[in-house]
Amino acid sequence: MADNHKRTLTFKIFRHDPDNPDSVPHYDTFKLDDRPFFSIYLAMEEIQQKHDPSLYYDICCRSNVCGSCAVNVNGQPCLACKSQTKDLPDTITIEPLRYFDHIKDVAVDKGRWFRDMIMRLEGWIHTSKPFNEKLENLQKADDQLPVYEAERCIECGICIEACAIAHLNPNYLGSAGMNRAYRFLIDTRDERSLDEFAEQLFTGDGVFGCEAMLGCRNFCPKEIPLPYHFGILRRRILKRVLTGK
Numbered sequence: 001m002a003d004n005h006k007r008t009l010t011f012k013i014f015r016h017d018p019d020n021p022d023s024v025p026h027y028d029t030f031k032l033d034d035r036p037f038f039s040i041y042l043a044m045e046e047i048q049q050k051h052d053p054s055l056y057y058d059i060c061c062r063s064n065v066c067g068s069c070a071v072n073v074n075g076q077p078c079l080a081c082k083s084q085t086k087d088l089p090d091t092i093t094i095e096p097l098r099y100f101d102h103i104k105d106v107a108v109d110k111g112r113w114f115r116d117m118i119m120r121l122e123g124w125i126h127t128s129k130p131f132n133e134k135l136e137n138l139q140k141a142d143d144q145l146p147v148y149e150a151e152r153c154i155e156c157g158i159c160i161e162a163c164a165i166a167h168l169n170p171n172y173l174g175s176a177g178m179n180r181a182y183r184f185l186i187d188t189r190d191e192r193s194l195d196e197f198a199e200q201l202f203t204g205d206g207v208f209g210c211e212a213m214l215g216c217r218n219f220c221p222k223e224i225p226l227p228y229h230f231g232i233l234r235r236r237i238l239k240r241v242l243t244g245k
């Protein structure tokens with residue numbers, strides 16, 4: 001096993017400010033000593049605090065639960081706070097996710113994409129029952145468990161970044177979008193029928209756009225069983241189309 005305490009790491013970080021007409025995209029290089037439990041986030045923090053305060057990146061929870069810190073590390077999308085240097089070579093290149101609108105350096109705007117996706121799917125419970133703010137709308141545990149599994153999505157955008165179809169088709173709902181649709185379709189409190197999702201799901205921008213390259217499954221940091229959820233969606237849609245039921 002490599003003695004990481006003695007390694008010197010070379011970080012190459014993408015730098016660019018699209019709002020500054022004088023900014024030219026380039027990489028800056030920084031050298032840091034490796035150490036136990038050193039993450040990409042900790043490296044960027046050290047670079048910002050000790051070498052270059054202008055380095056721009058997103059961070060919030062620092063513990064794999066908010067999804068804000070997703071970046072490409074050596075070409076692979078990951079959470080900066082989860083990705084450990086011990087698993088990486090001596091030279092580490094950090095770049096922004098390519099799919100989303102670039103803000104600055106390694107920060108991107110994922111919020112707009114997720115907001116648009118949620119509006120597109122009307123990603124909230126649709127029910128005719130009056131809302132009672134004093135009473136929780138409880139479900140049976142067996143009904144809640146699969147909803148909980150899909151709800152573990154932290155909206156990091158990594159599944160979209162890792163999907164070739166999403167890069168080719170900007171209207172593609174993507175894994176995070178289909179996971180969101182699945183979450184409401186299986187929710188016993190949501191009264192929408194499958195047909196009410198047809199416009200979004202029964203098309204090449206929805207479940208029929210997926211070509212099962214499985215980048216989403218390979219890179220999702222929460223290990224959500226995305227292909228399993230899409231399989232259920234596809235089966236229900238095909239049954240509906242073929243049998244009318």
Ligand code: SF4
Binds near residue numbers: 159
């Ligand atoms: S499904 Fe996984 S990879 Fe995709 S946004 Fe949610 S947590 Fe991130």
Ligand code: FES
Binds near residue numbers: 058064066079082
């Ligand atoms: S900072 Fe929240 S997931 Fe990394």
